[in-house]
Every structure is written in C-alpha cells, then in structure tokens.
Amino acid sequence: MNHDSENNTRRSFLKKASAAAAVTPILGVPAIVNAQNMGSKTLKVGLIGCGGRGTGAAVQALSADENIQLWAMGDAFSKQIESSLKQLKKFGKRSEVAAERQFSGLNAFQQVIDSGVDVVLLAAPPGFRPQHLRAAVEAKKHTFAEKPMAVDMAGVKSVLESTALAKKNNVAIQHGFCWRYAPSTRAAYGKILNGDFGRVTSIYGTYMSSVYKPIPKDAVKPKGMGDVEWQVSWWTNYEWLSGAPILEQSIHTVDKIAWGMGDVAPIAAVGTGGRIQRDDPSNVYDHYNVSFEYPNGVFCQLGARQFSRSHTEVIDRIFCEDGSVVGPGQPRAIDGNGKTTWRYRPEAGAEQNMYQVCHNEFFADLRAGKINNSGEYMANSTALAILGREAAHTGKRITWDKLFKSDEDMAPDSLKFEDSFAIAPVPVPGKKS
C-alpha cells in the first residue's frame, strides 16, 4: 500500500521541510501583541472543503461573531461551492465570496490560503488534511481542522510537525472532535478525570451505525474521468481518502476513549475486522472490534461497524472504581447497583450546540490573543484509531511504539484528478499486502 516511489510523497516532503520545527520550543510573538490587531478587526475566513460539514463549519464560524467575513472558498468540485454558497446566503454580505476567490480542483486549498485570509477551515476529505494543515500553518493562518487529522502514520507525523510549527508561527489550531466541546460530555469527562468516580478501570465504546454514503455496486466511472477524480467524488469509500469508517466515523468514540484515559499513550492494540456485508467496489472494512491496552492493566474496547438492518448504538461506558459513566448523549453516572448518582443538567442560557461552542471558543480566543493549539491530542486520537485499524488489518498485536515507527503513506500529495490510481486491495489479516 506504500507509494514511496513517488518523489513527492508526504513522507519525503516532511524530511525536506522542517525537521527543525519539531524541536522548536513554544516561543513566537507574545500573544498580547497579536491581540491588539485581532480584537476588533474583521477576520477573513477561507473554507477548504465545501461539502455539508464544511458548509456547516462555515455557518458556525459566521455565527461566532459579527466581524467575520467568508473571504474565499475552495473545493475539489466547483459544484460544491455553488451549493455551499446557497446555504450561506442568510449571512448576507458576510458570506458573499467574489468569484475570483472561489477555487476548484485539488490545488484549491493553496489558492484559498494565498487569498488574504486570516483563518482557514479545513473540511476536505481527511486524506488531504495533513497537506492542507501544513500549508495553512506555514502561511501563518489560524486553522480549524475537522476530524480525523490524517489517514496514515506519515500523515500523523506531518500533523505533529505542523503542530510544532504552529507554535513557532504563533497560530492557533482548533480541532473538530466535537464531543470535546459539548457542555454535557465536558462535565462528565471533567468528573472522570478529576477522579470523582475513582480510577478508570475500563472503557467500552461503540459506534454501530448504518452505512453512510456507500458507493453503489453498479457505479461506473464515467469515460474519460481519472481514477483520482472518481475516488475523490466517492471519498468515504476509499481508505486513502477517508481512512475507513474507523477513522472517518467511529473516531468520535476512539477520541472519547483517549479522553477518558486522560490522553495518555496506550501500550498496544489487538483487533479484528473485515467486510461481511459490503460487496461494493469500496476497499474499506465495515466492522472492527478492537481492544486497546493501557498501562496498569486497563483495557478499552471499541465496537464499531456500519451494518444495514442491524442493531445500532453509539454509547460510551466508562467503568470506574466507584461506578460508571454512560454517555455521550445525556451523560450520567451509575453506581454498582444501577442507581444514578450523577447526571448532567444543562446550564440555563449556555450554548449547548457543541459545533457552535467549538467555533465560539476558537474565535473568542483569537480575539483575546489566546493562541490555542490542540494539535498533539488531535494527532494522538487519530493515531489511536490507526492503531486499531492496523491491528484489525494485520491480525497482529501492534504496539504504540511500533506504530510510530511506521511511515505508511497511502497516497502521494502530488496526485492529480486525471491520474491513474489503483485501489489498494482489502487487507486480509496475516497476509502481506
């Protein structure tokens, strides 16, 4: 599955780029200096990836404060920009984007970054995220990056380097692991991490859903269209673009496992997975069961699948010495007898929409000159999902240390729409791909 032969793979790019960035201490311009021009100025926002989620992120950014202007938009497909703009009309002049600042194609991200924006929202398929993040941070743009941060370990390492570079460049990175912003889960995990229920002894998290945007079995690539364009248009179905469901969707549950464990590094993972319902032309697994091993004999289980006509649930159960917490919806704690000992009650008047909280805090902090950077735990949660996926793919017990020795890079950054790009075979445990 490696494509190392290309000159410009993500990995080799990293080597050339800025090894120094990774060891740069947090310095940069004092935040207060920055605050002087951030407080009241109109912030120009560039949207990269104008699908449903990207457009949603733009709505939240524009709702965060009155002095935000959507300045530029980029998407692989121009049609997406059109429909996105239609959705944003309600913001009037603030969402009017001049035609010369609407960019399509795989290079649109760079054009948006270079268009004079202050902030970029990254919502293209995750396979592109490390490249987009790197370009944004190098250009000193404050960045909101949707989850997951990458689809492979070369990508995770790139994100970690971009994180360090962002600190040096004094620009913020905000992430899209939305549950970290929900007042309800913040309250629940705050109590867990505070030790209110005793030590965490185990977690069982599920993301069992139906199939989201599958490629139809009979879908045929139009004549003359390149592999890359076709695959990008069906991106959730291809591992090099989406990372597969465990990265694209159940990473929410994976991230909450990481959160419940205090974002400490795991030791290893063992897992199973495969394709049991799907027989379409995608190359992603449709189910995973992973056991993450943590220090002190704590094991965390992930049950993830996309099955039709089956039981569905998305539940986190965080077992602690003195009871357990069940979430993420209306989180509550129960004791060993099943008695509810705590439950979340929304605070009157507080913003409860986690997606909006995310952007409200992002922009309020920028205004106040607070430069946040959540790159490290974003990258760690992404790597945790990759650890689970690789354990399922290989059938092996994979340690965290070994994972970080991997430089797997599923696709070169230099791909063009018209390129031929064969889909990697579906991994079979025990079989070298």
Next chain:
Amino acid sequence: MNVSSRIALILPLVSLISLNCHADEKAVSITPVGSVGDQPAPEFLDLTKTIHAAIVKKAAEQEAGEMKAYTETAPEAEDAEFEMLPIPGGTFTMGSPEGEEGRKADEGPQREIKIEPFWMGKVEVTWDLYRQFMDNENLNYVTRNKNGSLNRDNDRQTPEPNKAEGDETLVDILSQPTAPFHVMHFNMGNGAGYSEDYPACSMTQHAASKFCEWLSAQTGHYYRLPTEAEWEYACRAGSKTAYSFGDDASKLEEYAWFRKNARIDAVYEYEYQPVGEKKPNAWGLHDMHGNVAEWVIDSYQTSYAKVPNGTLNPVQLSKDRYPRVVRGGHFEMDADGLRSAARHPSHPSWKENDPQAPRSIWYHTKARWLGFRIVRPAKIPPVEEMHLLWNTGPGEL
C-alpha cells in the same frame, strides 16, 4: 354549517381541493385556513394517485359498517402491529377558557369546532413501527436523493422520476429518509439503541407525514397526522377541563410522563417511557398528555382568530416551515405544558445539533422529546387533499 357554505369558504383559500375530481365534495374532510402556496411536491403527485386508487379499491371491497377498534400489521416494518381506536364525530370547544390556570393567549379565542369520525393510534408511534422507515436500509446499499426519492444516477442532489424499476414495489419508491451519520434514536429508551415499545422521536413533521404515506401504501388504509383540531378533540375525549381527567394537576402522574415523574433512577430507565403505561383518557388513548410531544399538521398561528366558529375540521396551513404545532407536552415539561389546550410552536433550533449545512429535512436532532401519533379519517378524501396533507412540505431546510 352546510356543505355548500363550507366549500365556499374553502375555494378562495386553497384551489387544490378542486371540485371536479372524481370524489364527491362531501368527501372533503378538512377545511383549510390559509394555504401552503403552490401545489406541494408535484413530483410525488403520481405516487399519491396510485396509493389513493389502491385505498379506494380496498375500501370498495370491504363492507361498510360500524367503526371498530382494530389492530393492523405493517409488513414493511417487520410485521410490527399497531392499534387504532374509533373516535366518534362531534362538536367541541377548541381552546381554553380565560380563567384556566396556566393558560396562554394562543389557546383562544375558543371556537366551536365540528369533527368527523376518524380512528386514532391508541399510543404514540413506536420505534418498532418507525425504525424501518427511518433507516430504509437494504443490503444493496441503494441510496436516497436529498428529497428522499431513490438515487438512480449516483448524484444525491438531483431527484429522479418516481417510477418503479425491476422488482421494486410502490413502497420502495416512496420518499424516505437519507442515511444518517449518527444514530438518530440517540440511544433513547432502554439505553441500548432502538427500543421497540418506546416512542419514535426526533423526526421532523415532514418525516412524520412521509411515514404516514409509507404506512398507507403498504396497508391500503389512509393514515396521516392529525389536524390540530382532531388532536385536541381526541385528547379532551369529551372533557372541558384543563386535562382530560379534570383540572387537578396533582392527578397528572397517573396519566402522564412529565418532568415530575419521568426521572432516571436505574440503569435502563431513561427520561421517556414505553408507551401505554399510564391510564388512558375516556376514549382509550394513552399518553396524550406527556411522554413525547406530538406533531399535528397545522402551522402555528398565534390564535384561532382566523378560524370561524362552526368550522368543520379546520387546519391552519402556511407555506412557512416554522413554526408548526406540537401538542400534548413532553417528559421534560411541567404540568402546564401538558394541558389539553396547550400549544407549542416548532423552532429551527430543534435541528441545532446537525453539523451539516443544509440541515437534514428528516431529523430534529435536538428534539428527542418529539414524536407523533397517526389518524385514519373515516372517509377517504379526494386525492388532492390526501396529497396536500402528506406534503405540507419540507419547506425551508
């Protein structure tokens, strides 16, 4: 009011209910007040005609007789069963008197309203009935266009003609929800996913209406959401008091799940409860007060001023998506909100937790206390009325 004066009232309001259709005008069972504008969902009109014809045919094959309670099976919902109770026609006073405790201005002015007979669901629509419609899953991974029609050209933005192909059934080609990213039952109920006997929740009014169409197509009986007048008439069950059982709110715990008694105190006991556990009203209907709030067809108008006294089954229509009306109050509300006359307007914030733009036309991601129950009018209305009431439209997204 006699039929001809009723028709005179209708005509200037909604040209849809035309008189030159095959059914006779006596079959018109609602009186529209206001309008949804142009004919809604013209792309689905042929489907309505097909379903209407099947319903008319089935009715002709059955002997007319006294309306009785019955149990129906939904083949497309893995044979889930539901009970329908007969509600006699009659006249009632809609709205609350000015002295009623907890009354709000939108509950008046009180109106004398005439209602024709119908059947109503004994309980709120449950997950075991709603789930298959909501997921409309299949192992062939056939996807849906944004408007719910079958996606045949692999472009979800563009709807295609609604014609059955191959072995597709009428039910297959009806508009149904698009696949959600998150599970849309929100792990409500017993806490472990779909919980059969708990009320289905969080659907839009549009989704509830399309469910009724889906249920009608597979059963051959005409189901729809109740009008606001039908709902209140059925809730009151002959009573004129604040609640169907009287004015004493302290007795509400015997009849309803609401803020006071729907608390969690065990692992699998969530805030809402299985249907039918509390006492029914005089006509046998459970949970009209509380549990989940229930959709009706009507748009929310701030009063009944535009509804003339003596109107036969009025329905207040508007082309605007918001606000529409929900009734009965829910498990997070205090007693006042559960009164027979209490009305609650819908709001766009009910979709707030949807991270996508446009937001889905199928889900109110933040309204997990929102459900519905179905009715079946005794008379089969003309196809235009049937179509109108299944398609008051997704409206503004």
